[in-house]
Amino acid sequence: MGATINLLVMASMPIAKVLLLAAIGSFLGLDHVNILGEDARHHLNKVVFYVFNPALVTSTLAKTITFESFLTLWFMPVNIFITYLLGSILGWVLIKITKAPRHLKGLIIGACSAGNLGKLPLIIVPAMCREKGSPFGDVDVCQSYGLAYASLSMALGNFYMWLYTYNIIRIFSRDVIDDANHPEVGDESFGNNTEFLLKPTEYSLMTPNNKIPMSSKFQQLLSQFSGKINLKPLFSPSTIGVLVGFMIGLIPPLRKLLIGNDAPLHVIQDSAYMLGDATIPTITLILGANLLLGLKGSQIQFRIVIGIVATRYILLPLLGILIIRGAIRGGILKCDPLFQFILLLQYAVPPAMNISTMTELFGNGQSEYSVILLWTYGLAAVALTLWSTIFLWLVAS
Template identity: 90%
Template sequence: MSGIINLLVMASMPIAKVLLLAAIGSFLGLDRVNILGEDARHHLNQVVFYVFNPALLASTLAKTITFESFLTLWFMPVNIFITYLIGSILGWVLIKVTKAPRHLKGLIIGACSAGNLGKLPLIIVPAMCREKGSPFGDVDVCQSYGLAYASLSMALGNFYIWSYTYNIIRISSREIVDVDANHSEVGDETYGKNTEFLLKPADYSLMTPNNKIPMSLKFQQMLSTFSGKINLKPLFSPSTIGVIVGFMIGLIPPLRKLLIGNDAPLHVIEDSAYLLGDAAIPTITLILGANLLLGLKGSIIQFRIVIGIVAIRYILLPLLGILIIRGAIRGGILKCDPLFQFILLLQYAVPPAMNISTMTELFGNGQSEYSVILLWTYGLAAVALTLWSTIFLWLVAS
């Protein structure tokens, strides 16, 4: 019994630190304080996006990732893909069950599938390494590898969210705009413009005598429509560039010898990047606390949708994650140290990603609704993450 209590205390300390910093951010974001007002958050987000996050990713990956360690991390992108797949399926089911409004469908799928895979692990894991009785061994080694694992999780999460979630919300928002535009038009002439054939006039010669379009042409049209809707530019973000730089330095021996270590000729560059990266975690947490204030203003979102998202993220996904990770280990597919195993399990239990809030602001759809979702999910994260972290620690230590 005392062992479980110790694990519970150990798991609660990092969460308490997150809540404390978030509470300070909420206080700074109050209208009467107005230190982290809307404009301040916007500019600070820009600094985090373009400077702190890339520096953190590049410096931690360069310092801890080697070719040997890289080969042992192959399961993480697979694991994140599974979280997105299961979350999307459960989100689709939630939409059908709750009969959610059309303009929220992309938002619901995004909230259920895209978790906070970088920022929270970056805060929780190093803090857990410093706790007395940690099952992860030496503090310095644990913190170093914990930052590397969390940074890789953040990098992969960045890739998935900007390639998958971004385009789901983008396409969903565009469909709503198109529908509104069509409803605003009147007259048969407008109707004819909105229902014109996909084929150009020159393409009618490709039709068969029975007026059916060849399968090859249909496939080309489908690819053209899909490529027109998908936007891959956000993938080449500063964080992605930071990951590429970090991997290049870590995996290429001459670059590693030139930049990494106290005896390296250019170690001042790596030290400066690490110093900048240290500012990312507290800054992100302060912004998180200030953003949660938006949810207090309320929204027209149905409460059953919020309850469904909470149930998916804090009950169904963690339970399925335990079955998947433990099954992979017992089946010999995955062999990993306790710290890496804990990171993989934690990826199933984190709240929705903060970047979705940026996407809703970008497309002007669902800002207030997602603020309410963030308020409830991050408010309940104190209890949910503490309980699940305790269970995960018990699993990896047993």
């Protein structure tokens, strides 16, 4: 009983720190304070996106990644892919159960599949390393590797988010606009009205019996898909930071040149670390300020919000435990407690904050997602504490 209480206290401390900083951010975002108003958050987000995040990712990966450790990290992109796959399936089931309006379908799938895979682990894991009785060993080693794992999680999460979530929301948002311009299409998702999607010149591909050859159908579907998918956002600063960090860590001459107190150019690494240290407090303050938007309310059905909460805080963590424990027992994954904890945590985090940026970009679902963020992050204090306690018990056992 005493050990369980210790684990609960250990798990709750990092969450309490997040809540404290988020509360300060919410205070700074109030209208009568207006230090973190809309314009300030917009510019500060740019600094985080273009400067702080890449600096943190590059510096931590460059210092901790070696060829040996690189071979143990292959499961993380697989694990994140599984979280997106399961979240998308559960999100689609939620859409069918709640009969959600069409303009929210992409938003629901995105909220269920794309978790906060970088920012919260970056806050939670180093804080747990400093707690007394941590199962992750030496504090300095734990913090160093914990930041590297969390930074890689953040970069991979960004990659999946801009490849998949961005385009899901983009496709459904564009379909809503297309329907407004062509009301005769109906309320089905894209691709069901193939003839409507054909360009006039493509009607020559149709055979006399009004059927399109299979090869032509494939070409048309491929063209439609490539036309709807935008790959440019994949090349984000954090993704570039991952590539640079891996290059420095895995190429011995670069590593000797930049890493360590005796390295000739260690000042570059030290400067990157200084910038990276600003990431965690800054993103937490912004998170708190953004949560105020949800207080204004929206027309979203409350059962949709409940479904997203249940998906992210009940179904996905349970499935994550089965997958990770199964991978360990099957010999696919080594039993490194810290790495295992990061993988489990990826199933229990709230929806990604970057989705709100996507809704603003496409002008669809801003107020609805603000409400989703308010409830999911408000309940994260309880959910993350409980699941972190369970995960700590699992990795320590």
